[in-house]
Amino acid sequence: MSVVQVNTPGGNYPIHVASGRLTQLAQSIPADATTIALISNPTVFALYGETVLNALQSTEKKVVQVLIPDGEQYKNSQTLDQIFDALLQNRLDRKAVIVALGGGVVGDISGFAAACFMRGIRFVQVPTTLLSQVDSSVGGKTAINHPLGKNMIGAFYQPIAVEIDIDVLGTLGQREIAAGLAEVIKYGMITDADFLHWCVENAAALTALQPDVVQYAVQRSCELKAYVVSQDERESGLRAILNFGHTFGHAIEAGLGYGEWLHGEAVGCGMIMAAALSAEVCGLAPEHVQLVKDLVAAIGCPTQPPQWEADKWIDLMGLDKKAEGGQLRFVLLPELGKSVVQAVDVTTVKKVLAQF
Numbered sequence: 307m308s309v310v311q312v313n314t315p316g317g318n319y320p321i322h323v324a325s326g327r328l329t330q331l332a333q334s335i336p337a338d339a340t341t342i343a344l345i346s347n348p349t350v351f352a353l354y355g356e357t358v359l360n361a362l363q364s365t366e367k368k369v370v371q372v373l374i375p376d377g378e379q380y381k382n383s384q385t386l387d388q389i390f391d392a393l394l395q396n397r398l399d400r401k402a403v404i405v406a407l408g409g410g411v412v413g414d415i416s417g418f419a420a421a422c423f424m425r426g427i428r429f430v431q432v433p434t435t436l437l438s439q440v441d442s443s444v445g446g447k448t449a450i451n452h453p454l455g456k457n458m459i460g461a462f463y464q465p466i467a468v469e470i471d472i473d474v475l476g477t478l479g480q481r482e483i484a485a486g487l488a489e490v491i492k493y494g495m496i497t498d499a500d501f502l503h504w505c506v507e508n509a510a511a512l513t514a515l516q517p518d519v520v521q522y523a524v525q526r527s528c529e530l531k532a533y534v535v536s537q538d539e540r541e542s543g544l545r546a547i548l549n550f551g552h553t554f555g556h557a558i559e560a561g562l563g564y565g566e567w568l569h570g571e572a573v574g575c576g577m578i579m580a581a582a583l584s585a586e587v588c589g590l591a592p593e594h595v596q597l598v599k600d601l602v603a604a605i606g607c608p609t610q611p612p613q614w615e616a617d618k619w620i621d622l623m624g625l626d627k628k629a630e631g632g633q634l635r636f637v638l639l640p641e642l643g644k645s646v647v648q649a650v651d652v653t654t655v656k657k658v659l660a661q662f
């Protein structure tokens with residue numbers, strides 16, 4: 307097992323990464339917990355619910371099951387209300403603990419429910435997609451979507467533990483694997499050129515989920531994300547680099563309708579667009595723009611964005627959380643493994659959009 311530590315003003319907690327970790331979940335339930343609310347969706351619960359319920363039995367605590375509908379289109383206020391209804395109907399109190407079993411959708415909405423319920427109860431992330439293991443379960447960004455923009459309603463709220471069982475990745479579809487790999491290669495592009503080149507060399511093994519390669523990719527991604535969020539929990543500066551590819555990516559998700567493309571697919575394509583913008587604005591070399599495009603293609607994400615008028619892109623991206631005073635701000639790569647966040651004028655953005 308590997309352990310990565312996250313230390314933030316909002317809480318310190320371990321990320322445990324291991325094969326078979328689901329069976330050890332009881333270790334993360336505090337002794338004073340009154341009840342466990344196990345939040346999942348029908349797809350994940352059918353696969354891993356029994357294992358998790360068995361693992362939690364040794365805590366001798368009451369477990370309340372809350373199943374929410376599967377899909378990005380349900381990461382919204384109606385589903386959040388459904389969770390609150392279940393917590394209240396079952397008389398959960400402030401010492402209850404939420405266990406979020408699922409991908410990023412379950413993790414983000416459960417974390418936000420934990421942040422809001424009685425003004426905050428403890429929660430444990432049990433991520434079951436590659437994307438949620440390498441990214442969404444770590445760092446405490448919790449949220450729901452608004453029809454106008456991604457993750458617009460949310461809170462920074464840290465879990466008390468992240469429990470990663472890499473065995474569960476075996477039941478993922480190829481699209482979900484590709485989506486998770488998009489966030490993996492993102493870390494290499496923004497902070498660690500050596501890791502990026504390792505991803506290039508191991509692209510085939512990553513898409514095939516070769517166990518030792520996946521274990522390393524998950525661990526390294528968690529280390530890199532833990533480092534960034536430990537420096538800047540609430541995105542007052544450095545943390546924004548984790549948003550590379552997301553200004554374009556979130557526009558794709560909201561513009562196509564949530565769930566049409568997976569988040570990681572949109573981010574993969576968005577990173578190609580952000581690399582092209584980096585070439586225009588801060589001199590990323592053309593061969594490195596090509597490397598980004600080739601790697602996104604190699605992991606199986608789309609490389610061609612929706613064919614929209616430039617004004618639609620600008621309108622959608624105007625609701626990005628990094629925008630300030632009406633000015634769009636992007637994460638850009640001056641070189642591979644290094645990133646900056648800067649404002650870019652609309653004319654330059656439109657010039658790059660025209661390349662696609």
Ligand SMILES: NC(=O)c1ccc[n+]([C@@H]2O[C@H](COP(=O)([O-])OP(=O)(O)OC[C@H]3O[C@@H](n4cnc5c(N)ncnc54)[C@H](O)[C@@H]3O)[C@@H](O)[C@H]2O)c1
Pocket residue numbers: 347349350353376377378381408409410411412414434435436437438441442443444445446447448457474475476477478479482485486568569570
């Ligand atoms: N909080 C953050 O820092 C952060 C970071 C990145 C992404 N996100 C959010 O995460 C969400 C995307 O997460 P995702 O890609 O995990 O999507 P998801 O949660 O929708 O999961 C994708 C699909 O995989 C299924 N699934 C989950 N685990 C499975 C398993 N082990 N085997 C088979 N099927 C399984 C799910 O039921 C779903 O159908 C987006 O809402 C995105 O905004 C948040």
Ligand SMILES: O=C(O)C(=O)C[C@@H](O)[C@H](O)[C@H](O)COP(=O)(O)O
Pocket residue numbers: 441445447456457489541545546548549552627
């Ligand atoms: O943790 C972060 O910070 C990130 O930006 C990670 C992203 O991969 C993730 O998609 C995040 O939810 C996006 O944040 P948002 O603030 O742009 O909604």
Ligand SMILES: [Zn+2]
Pocket residue numbers: 441489552569573
């Ligand atoms: Zn993301």
